[in-house]
Amino acid sequence: MQALHIHAGPKALAHIREHGLRPEHIGVIPAAAGGPKGLILGPLDRFIFGEWLTQSQQPVDLVGASIGAWRMSTACLDDPVAAFERLEHDYIHQHYEPLPGNKRVTAMQVSEAFGQSLQAFYGGRVDQALRHPRYRLHIVTSRGRHILHREHPVATPLGYAGAYLSNAVSRRALGGWLERVVFSAQGAALPFDAQDFRTRAVELTEGNFMPALQASCSIPFALKAVHDIPGAPAGAYWDGGITDYHLHLNWTAPTQGSERAIVLYPHFQQNVVPGWLDKALKWRHGATPFLDNTIVLAPNPEWVKTLPNGKLPDRKDFMTYDRDLQGRVKVWNAATRASQQLAEEFSHWLQNPSSSIVQPL
Secondary structure: OOOEEEEEOHHHHHHHHHHOOOHHHEEEEEEOOOHHHHHHHHHHHHHHHHHHHHHOOOOEEEEEEOHHHHHHHHHOOOOHHHHHHHHHHHHHOOOOOOOOOOOOOOHHHHHHHHHHHHHHHHOOOHHHHHOOOOEEEEEEEEEEOHHHOOOOOOHHHHHHHHHHHHHHHOOHHHHHOEEEEEEEHHHOOOOEEHHHOOEEEEEOOOOOHHHHHHHHOOOEOOEOOEEOOOOOOOOEEEEOOOOOOOOOOEEOOOOOOOOOOEEEEEOOOOOOOOOHHHOOOHHHOOOOHHHOOEEEEEEOHHHHOOOHHHOOOOOHHHHHHOOOHHHHHHHHHHHHHHOHHHHHHHHHHHHOOOHHHOEEO
């Protein structure tokens, strides 16, 4: 069974018909939030960053939220293949035991352990991520406003309830509760038009790399917010997926002439959902002109059914397997091994990138 589906916006499809797809065509690579679902993209990441893009020389903007920020930061390290293999191993084997007297792991406990894991992973290598000769890293976070400005046991749940209701009325209304804050390395400009949502741009430096990355991965209530990141506006910062779940952004990569650049999006599904609070709002899941120049690489839903438990790894597996670490590790390892087929099929398609098998977004 075919594992990989390729979807393209109209301008990207026209590009494929005229030029095919070569590594020098790529200008932006987004990476979505989604927790364990991102594990399925490991083989694609290793192929794209370890083999394919190395055949070109142009600068590429890497934009990530949550696990996507972790993945894109890893792509900037020396020897990205080995780094991605370690990321996969470390993510799959993460495990937290409740403290004595507690039935559940606390958000503080998870945050402290996650911070230590980031330090172990990137310690001594932050400079590689920030100053890659070709890749310009952008880490997306969500900063609380007003009642969400500081994390609080009562105010924070009330604030997120208000954010949920406001977002249901209008995505722009969510900006009254949370704003998008993007930390960008090397003074790089944002590779998207940020007029769609309240946005701030901040320089990503050695002094704020760790807290910015941890904030981008800090799911509300599961982890603690990261407060007062150096160089950024004061306040509480949470998972970048809240404001930008799948980075459905108005990409500004040029679509004509010698500077034309494709947005290549390895993703775990076809739909590019704007914000985490939009997951249940199906009318916001369709493609828009923002994605006209985008190619999405996504697993075939029928192939996904052949994976263990008939689905992608997800956060529910932490509860399903609870303290059965080995059971979860076995299932997630099986899924990531199977996903090697995605990379193989993409590599094969690149040798003869026919537009006839590309589906519209």
